[in-house]
Amino acid sequence: MKAQIDQERCHGHGRCYTLAPELFGEDDEGYGQVAGDGVVPAAGERAARLAVSNCPERAIDLIEEA
Template sequence: MKVQIDSGRCQGHGRCYTLAPGLFEEDDEGYGRVARDGAVPAGEEDAARLAAANCPERAVDLGEGA
């Protein structure tokens, strides 16, 4: 599974990096960004799904068998 953030939809609520800090981080302006290469390590899949489900703008996308 991989995660990505659509920067055009992100409004900087921060739920992604609050709920899944190992997968997302905050940029200098408070917007979310994907940490590392976006690959979700084993055991972090539920956190990725939680972050995607709680993004008000649906800016977090899951891929590859999400």
Template structure:
């Protein structure tokens, strides 16, 4: 699984970082960002789904790897 943030949708609510700080960072202006290549480590899938489900702008995008 990989996680991304659509920068065109992100409004800087910070819920992704609050819910899954191991998967997300905040930039200097408070907008979310994904460090590295966005690969979700084993055991963090539920946190990634929770962050995506709680983003009011639907800016957190999850993709399943084949």
């Protein structure tokens, strides 16, 4: 699974990096960004889904990889 943030939808609420700091960070202006290459480890799936469900702009997508 990979996480991505749509920068056009992100308004910088910061819930993603507050709830899952190991998966998300913030840029210089406070907007969310995916940490590293975006691959979500199995142990981080719950945190990733929590961040998705708490994003008020629905800017986070999780892509299931085959």
